[in-house]
Amino acid sequence: MTLTDSTRAAATPPVLATLLERLPEGRVVTDPDVMAGLSADQAVWAPVGRPAAVVRARETAEVQTVVRACLEHGVPVVARGAGTGLSGGANALDGCVVLALDAMDEVLEVDPLERLAVVQPGVVNDDLRAHVAEHGLWYPPDPASSPWSTIGGNVSTNAGGLCCVKYGVTRDYVIGLEVVTGTGEVVRLGRRTAKGVAGYDLLGLMVGAEGTLGIVTEVTVRLRPLPPQGVTVAGYFDDSVSAGEAVRAATAAGLRPAAFELVDRHCLRAVDAWKNMGLADEADVLLLARFDDGGAAAEAHAEELLRCFRGAGSGWAERSETAEEAEMLFSARRLAFPALERLGPVLTEDVCVPIAAVPEMLGRIDAIAARHDITIANIAHVGDGNLHPLLVADPDDAGSQERAQAAFEEIISDALALGGTVTGEHGVGLLKRHGLDQELSPAVLAMHRAVKAALDPAGVLNPGKVFEVASPTI
Numbered sequence: 001m002t003l004t005d006s007t008r009a010a011a012t013p014p015v016l017a018t019l020l021e022r023l024p025e026g027r028v029v030t031d032p033d034v035m036a037g038l039s040a041d042q043a044v045w046a047p048v049g050r051p052a053a054v055v056r057a058r059e060t061a062e063v064q065t066v067v068r069a070c071l072e073h074g075v076p077v078v079a080r081g082a083g084t085g086l087s088g089g090a091n092a093l094d095g096c097v098v099l100a101l102d103a104m105d106e107v108l109e110v111d112p113l114e115r116l117a118v119v120q121p122g123v124v125n126d127d128l129r130a131h132v133a134e135h136g137l138w139y140p141p142d143p144a145s146s147p148w149s150t151i152g153g154n155v156s157t158n159a160g161g162l163c164c165v166k167y168g169v170t171r172d173y174v175i176g177l178e179v180v181t182g183t184g185e186v187v188r189l190g191r192r193t194a195k196g197v198a199g200y201d202l203l204g205l206m207v208g209a210e211g212t213l214g215i216v217t218e219v220t221v222r223l224r225p226l227p228p229q230g231v232t233v234a235g236y237f238d239d240s241v242s243a244g245e246a247v248r249a250a251t252a253a254g255l256r257p258a259a260f261e262l263v264d265r266h267c268l269r270a271v272d273a274w275k276n277m278g279l280a281d282e283a284d285v286l287l288l289a290r291f292d293d294g295g296a297a298a299e300a301h302a303e304e305l306l307r308c309f310r311g312a313g314s315g316w317a318e319r320s321e322t323a324e325e326a327e328m329l330f331s332a333r334r335l336a337f338p339a340l341e342r343l344g345p346v347l348t349e350d351v352c353v354p355i356a357a358v359p360e361m362l363g364r365i366d367a368i369a370a371r372h373d374i375t376i377a378n379i380a381h382v383g384d385g386n387l388h389p390l391l392v393a394d395p396d397d398a399g400s401q402e403r404a405q406a407a408f409e410e411i412i413s414d415a416l417a418l419g420g421t422v423t424g425e426h427g428v429g430l431l432k433r434h435g436l437d438q439e440l441s442p443a444v445l446a447m448h449r450a451v452k453a454a455l456d457p458a459g460v461l462n463p464g465k466v467f468e469v470a471s472p473t474i
Contacts, residue, residue, distance in 0.1 A: 015073040015097065016053055022065045029054045038080065038100055039092035044345045044393075045401065046088030046430045051078070054098040060178060060186060060217040066099050067215065068184040070460050078462050079211040081122060081153035084145040086348045087429025089157065089210040089465050099215065101152050107131050108218070115223040116175065116192060121152025121216050128221075137223040140167035143425070144334050152216050157427035158208030162259040162330070165383035167224070169425060171207045176220030179206055182213070182456030192220060205451065210427050211462040213455045230258060230292035231302045232326035235309035235317035236283035240264055240366060240378055243285040244359030246312035247382050250289075250305055251355045257289040257305070260383025261333050266392070267377045270339035271332050279332055283315075287382070288329050336379045340390050343375075347404050349389040350432075351415035352424030358385055364414045365389050372407040374400060386424035387415075412438070428466045436466065 019028050029035065030053050040048045052075065057063045070077040079099045080090040092098050105122035112135045119128060125146040128139050142161035143149055149159065155177070160169040176190035190196075190203040206214055237243040243262055250260070265284040272279055279286065289305055291298040302319055309317035320326040340346050353361045362378065365387070369376035375392040389411055394400040412422050412435040422428070422435030437445065449467060453459075 013052055013073070013075075013095065015069055015075045018069040018072065019053060019055060019066065019097070022069065023055065023062055027055055027057065027062065029056060035092075035098070038083070038098055041080070041083045041085035041088060041090040041429075042348075043086050043088040043091070043429060043431055044347055045405065046091055048088075049092045049094035049096065051092040051094075051096045051098045054100055056100045056103050058103050060180065063099065063101070063180045063215055063217050064184060064186055066097060067180050067182075067460070070097055071184055071458055074458070074460070076460050076463050077215070079152075079156075079215045081150035081156070082124070082145075082148050084143075084149040085153060085157060085427065085429065086350065087157070087423070087427045087431045089427050089429030089462070090153075091430060093464065101215075101217075102150060104152075104217065105150075110135055110137070110223075112137065114192065115225075116220055117223055118176075118218065118220045119151050120218060121150060121155070123151045125149050125151060125154060132223055133226060136226055138226045139173065139221060139223055140164075141170045141173060144337065151219050151221070155207050155216050155219055156210050157425065160381065160386065160425035162261060162333070162381060164386075164425075165260050165381060166256050166258045171204065173222045174203065174207050174219060175222050177203055177206055177216055178218035179214035179216055182458060182461045186217070187214075190220065205455075208427065210429060210465050212452060212466055213461065215461065227258065227292040228294040228298070229323055230290045230326075231298045232320040232329065233289045233291075233302050233305050233309070233317070234320060234329055235287045235306075235314040237285040237287065237312070237314055240285050240362035241359045242313045243287050244362045244382070246287060246309050246314065247358055248355060249308040249312055251383070253304060253308060255301055255305055255308070257301070257383060258292040259288070259290045259330070260381070261288045261330070262286070262378060262380040262382040263288070263333050263336055264378040266375060267336035267340065267379055267390070268332070270343060270377070271335050274339045274342060275332075275335060277328065277332055279329075285378075286329075286332075287314075288333060289383070290326070290330075333379065336377070337390065340377055340392055343392055344395045345393045345401070347391040347393070347408055348426070349387070349391065349408060349411050350423045350426035351389075351411060351420055352384070352386045353415050353418045353420035355385050357418040357420065358382060358387075361387060361415060361418055361420070365411060368407050368410050368414070372403040372410075374403050374407055376407065381424075384424075385420070409434070430465060433466065433468055
């Protein structure tokens with residue numbers, strides 16, 4: 001139910017009375033079923049608490065009101081967008097206020113001359129792309145969840161996607177933010193100019209902070225001109241290691257596709273079983289690349305990549321004949337995760353290793369799967385070393401979840417041993433806190449905690465995420 005004047009007197013805990021008093025009617029929601037649906041992201045097995053309330057904000061002033069009320073009562077506030085995250089970063093804590101920002105979904109401005117857009121955090125990634133395309137412009141970051149994920153969530157985790165091998169990640173496009181701080185103030189960070197080095201990079205701190213340093217209420221993003229349609233190259237390989245060698249050869253040759261993706265046999269079979277696309281008949285591993293340089297340059301790069309594929313042992317490698325065929329191949333890549341979810345709970349990894357280590361890391365993942373007797377499917381933004389092993393638990397095997405969790409930790413350790421990082425784009429959230437402790441030295445961890453303490457001195461902003469810290473007293 002939505003609390004109204006008739007139920008205010010019975011509302012508990014006290015933060016509810018404050019929120020109901022200060023916010024428009026209908027913003028505060030306590031219906032248990034509605035709250036349950038807004039209390040977690042897509043990270044399986046990450047702990048989820050029961051919030052005291054959900055607030056569906058519609059403007060910056062309402063976000064500020066929520067933060068100030070939580071400060072008064074010592075209650076955590078957990079911001080969320082569409083809930084497409086994969087690390088537990090948006091999961092509720094017991095007694096917290098979940099602040100849902102998906103209704104703040106307006107594109108406020110598009111400036112074709114300066115090539116920028118100003119948007120609210122609830123704007124969906126693909127909706128922004130469609131909106132700016134009317135001006136001949138393009139917003140490159142494209143996580144696989146782009147039809148549903150929001151710009152605010154992308155900022156929170158510094159999301160990447162298929163195009164980041166050439167065009168970079170969310171941080172490369174965010175030039176300004178409006179933020180409600182941990183002290184309840186509304187501040188603006190960044191700039192609209194092409195250059196600027198005034199002061200510390202507080203803007204950069206907020207991007208990827210997972211709502212632990214401030215709550216983003218407006219985002220200014222840089223745009224690019226729309227790229228050409230491009231040329232797509234596909235290659236089939238007998239195993240992940242030889243596909244990794246093809247990636248290493250392409251990088252050594254100086255090739256820089258706009259997208260460079262790997263999809264293994266487990267994903268191909270799951271997609272085929274769901275959508276009957278006929279992709280798993282001839283391949284154990286599919287490599288996909290797209291060049292959008294235009295004209296003769298794209299054609300030449302495609303031919304060079306085909307030589308790299310064949311030199312690494314590809315059984316079949318060709319250019320796509322039509323735009324529709326190319327789109328079908330990339331659609332299969334995007335469908336891999338939901339297709340695997342049909343088989344059982346999927347624990348998603350997000351490690352990133354140097355390009356030179358990609359073949360070795362893919363081989364280690366296969367060995368980990370065999371050692372723990374679980375299915376580990378692989379999809380990857382392989383052109384920049386960002387691997388997404390998908391650990392599929394068998395719902396009929398009682399020990400499958402425990403083995404999957406052990407394999408998850410082993411993959412993290414192996415990625416670090418090869419000079420990698422525990423997360424390339426999904427964030428630390430709850431699932432990667434132990435991995436972050438392995439990756440960062442004690443001195444660097446202390447620096448991070450000092451920043452958190454300075455910007456959120458009361459500790460109310462998404463406490464317990466990224467780092468193990470005590471939650472505020474409720």
